[in-house]
Amino acid sequence: DQQVKQNSPSLSVQEGRISILNCDYTNSMFDYFLWYKKYPAEGPTFLISISSIKDKNEDGRFTVFLNKSAKHLSLHIVPSQPGDSAVYFCAATLAQGGSEKLVFGKGTKLTVNP
Amino acid sequence: AAGVIQSPRHLIKEKRETATLKCYPIPRHDTVYWYQQGPGQDPQFLISFYEKMQSDKGSIPDRFSAQQFSDYHSELNMSSLELGDSALYFCASRPAGGGYTQYFGPGTRLTVL
Numbered sequence: 658d659q660q661v662k663q664n665s666p667s668l669s670v671q672e673g674r675i676s677i678l679n680c681d682y683t684n685s686m687f688d689y690f691l692w693y694k695k696y697p698a699e700g701p702t703f704l705i706s707i708s709s710i711k712d713k714n715e716d717g718r719f720t721v722f723l724n725k726s727a728k729h730l731s732l733h734i735v736p737s738q739p740g741d742s743a744v745y746f747c748a749a750t751l752a753q754g755g756s757e758k759l760v761f762g763k764g765t766k767l768t769v770n771p
Numbered sequence: 772a773a774g775v776i777q778s779p780r781h782l783i784k785e786k787r788e789t790a791t792l793k794c795y796p797i798p799r800h801d802t803v804y805w806y807q808q809g810p811g812q813d814p815q816f817l818i819s820f821y822e823k824m825q826s827d828k829g830s831i832p833d834r835f836s837a838q839q840f841s842d843y844h845s846e847l848n849m850s851s852l853e854l855g856d857s858a859l860y861f862c863a864s865r866p867a868g869g870g871y872t873q874y875f876g877p878g879t880r881l882t883v884l
Contacts, residue, residue, distance in 0.1 A: 661813075698880075758816040759873060
């Protein structure tokens with residue numbers, strides 16, 4: 658039972674355009690969400706996070722939006738750069754009173770074309 | 772900035788052998804997590820430690836054990852290795868005193884032949 662779902666295995670965008678990566682979750686108890694970027698043969702690198710008490714968090718070119726009623730979050734990258742090409746994982750956790758283990762989606766491979 | 776260190780980076784073992792993976796968290800991080808990522812899969816939580824005590828356990832086989840030492844480094848011990856244990860094993864650490872972000876090491880790629 659996949660509690661965190663990334664339904665698009667891959668996404669291709671042109672350099673300078675916006676990249677939008679989507680993530681859905683089924684467990685309404687999740688209260689903290691994170692996005693990680695992963696290159697081959699490396700560990701996941703933390704990008705940005707959002708608490709369930711917020712609906713938006715921004716850090717430079719990266720913005721995460723959370724829609725709790727729809728159990729949906731998205732990562733926007735503007736403008737996209739070729740160096741952003743990687744696999745992006747969405748992760749969720751029960752920060753309050755839980756073990757804080759991360760539950761991951763299966764990832765979306767982003768390719769930014771020059 | 773200091774990162775999570777994992778050793779070895781690559782390990783090749785035969786079936787039924789044992790393996791030990793080591794993780795050195797970022798300084799002043801007191802919580803360590805282990806994850807397993809199979810080919811084409813998402814990382815799956817195995818086990819975690821907070822202040823040297825096991826804090827949570829996921830889908831970790833009984834053949835695996837782990838501990839966290841007084842210097843906060845952690846070791847994952849795997850016995851009676853099976854072909855299906857071939858995977859990337861990630862360690863992550865979280866800072867003491869708050870914050871929910873986990874910082875990952877580069878991983879150990881275990882191949883069981």
